Amino acid sequence: MKKYNILHISPTPLVASPQKISHSLNQFSDTYTSNCIIFSDYPNKLNNLFSANSINFQNLKELSLQLISDADIIHVHNFLSLEQEDILLNNVKSSCKFILQIHSPLREGPLFVEYGNESKIKYDKKCVVGQYHTRLFPKYTMVPNLVLDKPSVNLIKDDEIPVVLFSPSHSRTGGRWNDKTAPELEEILKSLHKLDIIELKLISNVKPYELFQIRRKSHISIDEIITGSYHQVSLESLACGNVTINNSDFFSNLTLKNMVNSDDEVPFFKLSLDGCKTELLKLVNDKKLIRDYQQKSFDYYSKHLNIEKLTNHYINIYNEVINND
Secondary structure, eight states: OOOEEEEEEESSOGGGHHHHHHHHHHHHOSSEEEEEEESOOOOGGGTTTSOTTSEETTTOHHHHHHHHHHOSEEEEESOOOHHHHHHHHTTSOTTOEEEEEEOSOTTBTTBSSOHHHHOSSOOSEEEEESSGGGGTSTTSEEEOOOOOSOOOOOOOOTTSOOEEEEOOSOOOOSOSSOOOOOHHHHHHHHHHHHTTSSEEEEOOSOOHHHHHHHHHTOSEEEOOSSSSOOOHHHHHHHHTTOEEEEOOOHHHHHHHHHHHTOOOOOOEEEOOSTTHHHHHHHHHTOHHHHHHHHHHHHHHHHHHOOHHHHHHHHHHHHHHHHHOO
């Protein structure tokens, strides 16, 4: 059987999303082998947090150029600068195919224009993360974010205080899709913690592996309740059998249902800033309700979101591109 080389290329680590796809391909595909290159890492406290399994172009240029020239498919994530595009176009073989995958919202940093229309690269396929992004890029093919770790569940006991994990990736507010927190929410959580109603884990700047292990020992995970979407946090929460709190709207839920090809109810626990304190109090004071949502989360993830099943979305796209000559 002929083997094909896939190369994922990203301007930054994109919180490890490209390297997860690359890893899962190497694990579950007999046809494709994969590598991942980033052009630069995040600065300051985020440096090295998400790039452990990627090749940094600046540090290993010779190896990176060799991987580019060997690639049968180059899978570009989010966007590239004109200089980065030239590096690819000047080093690829003539038969190389290109795929674009969008991870960020249009007209909100880092994407302010539809990069795929401006690029010098002729893309054979354009994809978009299957969350809120599909309504911004309706002509792109929907693909999943991946969680590599095995699912687990730590059902709360009647004598335990609920452990609530909140780990917003940043504290900026005022955007449409990129907001992760709100001062009102953090104040409510801190007050519940001071009253010993919950044990709050308010965490930032830890390695993804470490955060995932903390989530495994938690009972409730808060994604964000601002935008009407869900994000990677919700997927990891489902995988860890947590009550998964967000405010995912009808269209975001429908996108997930379409992704997994099932009408099964998505077991998100919905909260909004309006009435947040009252609804959160009801939840954390009802251990049976917490256990019910925990079990539903674990069951949904195990049935619909396991890594091998979701990796097939990418394998099918590569098959289509390779065979479309």
